[in-house]
Ligand code: FAD
């Protein structure tokens with residue numbers, strides 16, 4: 160590391176309690192685990208802090224019945240290691256939460272990551288000491304460590320949103336939040352249960368709870384667009400096809416709009432005949448999952464085109480739900496298709512044909528308060544044994560705003576982002592040198608297959624950190640100009656789309672007082688990757704380096720070649736990626 164700031168890795172200095180690392184990573188989900196792996200291969204000393212009692216992130220916390228991914232398992236998995244891809248065998252088209260958690264634990268063991276992970280530890284503060292060009296990181300367990308780099312792998316959906324409903328604490332029965340589900344088995348047999356919310360978590364858990372409970376009341380404020388998963392055991396032929404062609408599939412995902420291999424329709428929904436359009440939607444409905452997103456090129460930019468997709472889904476709801484009055488309540492009508500995250504279900508609409516399930520329209524019959532006995536709406540009181548809160552997250556910025564992060568001038572991140580997050584590429588924010596955000600606001604993040612976006616960010620960040628080390632600059636920071644033009648670009652792009660028309664968590668609308676701004680980058684995973692690579696290949700255009708450069712570009716190129724030496728047991732894919740970056 161830079162001599163002026165380098166301290167012996169893992170050694171204490173100054174006050175006897177301060178340990179030093181090249182990097183601190185926060186969070187042990189898909190992002191943090193891979194970041195740790197890359198940095199260790201590069202020879203950095205790393206400490207990873209995780210608030211939970213185990214690794215897994217999303218898949219550790221969201222243990223509610225029915226939880227599973229809605230991107231196909233083979234695609235919703237790491238691609239960085241050939242060996243891992245060969246060794247791991249998914250059993251279902253969409254993996255269940257326990258299976259994904261098992262996978263991430265396997266990864267932690269397989270790449271021997273655990274030694275550098277400190278569990279049960281929440282990072283509470285991070286402040287940049289400009290005189291030393293180091294981050295001082297504080298945890299809720301009293302740790303204080305110093306690191307050259309701080310990487311926030313804190314997740315976009317990791318801070319559960321508890322609704323601000325009067326009397327919630329008074330309820331005498333059992334209370335659960337889907338994103339903080341107990342470890343032990345929850346059995347609703349013989350119970351009267353109420354669930355608040357009808358987003359993806361509710362859509363997955365409602366059919367399961369309905370099968371167990373004596374009676375289920377579903378409190379729906381906004382109906383969602385929901386498409387079928389058609390989950391099934393993975394056929395041997397599908398596994399063989401994936402294993403034989405995974406490189407090609409992975410490349411297709413990396414260069415696509417959504418990070419998915421699904422075929423992107425290039426036509427307008429309005430240029431084809433009604434019959435052709437219906438056939439296209441029908442095929443994608445039968446295929447299942449998020450394929451509907453990509454049916455036509457203009458679904459998210461042209462309201463008339465979008466209406467055709469929305470009406471198709473509404474016709475399906477009317478066909479599945481037997482009681483027309485209930486079907487009517489389930490129809491999403493006041494925002495365009497896909498502008499709130501589309502949910503993927505297994506038997507959701509069919510559940511409303513059951514005799515032990517009642518849908519309560521919380522718009523015409525708003526929830527007034529929670530009482531000791533249950534939920535009281537403006538019409539009546541529903542007595543319940545258990546309440547399930549499927550009320551979502553303080554998304555994208557919640558976990559970052561939860562930490563007291565202070566940058567170069569001591570200004571808190573919360574203050575800098577008081578009118579909405581500002582980043583360059585979603586990777587860095589100006590004024591906060593050497594701090595990276597994986598899938599930060601302003602990157603494709605939640606608007607993609609997140610594992611694809613996570614791997615792209617981790618690779619870019621690891622390469623950038625290696626570059627700073629090799630040049631022996633003291634720090635790297637996004638310039639304000641680059642940040643401003645990126646934020647304008649992100650906003651301009653979302654302004655061309657229909658996304659701002661919905662009250663979604665993409666825009667912060669689900670959290671009272673949160674600035675209303677569409678946070679993800681909507682320009683597509685492939686174009687975004689190209690932009691990030693161009694920035695790096697142009698000497699980190701839009702970033703400023705601090706300190707005196709100690710090596711020429713030629714020396715850095717030589718050092719870059721030697722990065723390979725750090726990579727022990729590296730996969731061919733990783734070698735190829737490095738070679739292409741060096742050429
Ligand atoms: P996370 O998995 O959220 O991990 C972040 C970790 O950081 C957490 O463990 C958290 O405890 C920890 N942390 C946060 N703050 C601190 C702190 N201050 N100190 C210490 N630790 C901290 N995406 C898809 O692309 N496809 C899917 O099918 C899909 N399914 C999903 C299903 C559910 C139920 C949910 C909730 C999300 C789903 N997502 C899906 C999004 C999912 O969050 C990402 O795919 C991915 O798992 C995110 O990984 P991550 O490592 O970035 O964040």
Ligand code: N01
Pocket residue numbers: 227228229230316322323324337355356357358359360361363378379380381500503521526549550551552605664669
């Ligand atoms: O959360 P949500 P989620 N009174 O915010 C309602 C991913 N994910 O946990 O829309 C009454 O979508 C709220 O109503 P409204 C995925 O990216 C994926 O379900 O605000 N209702 C809404 O219905 C997803 O998008 C999977 O009117 C209240 C619900 O609660 C993201 O995580 C599975 C209320 C919250 O829905 C979040 O999903 C799970 C109140 N006071 C999650 N407050 C997969 O399938 C909130 N609501 C892959």
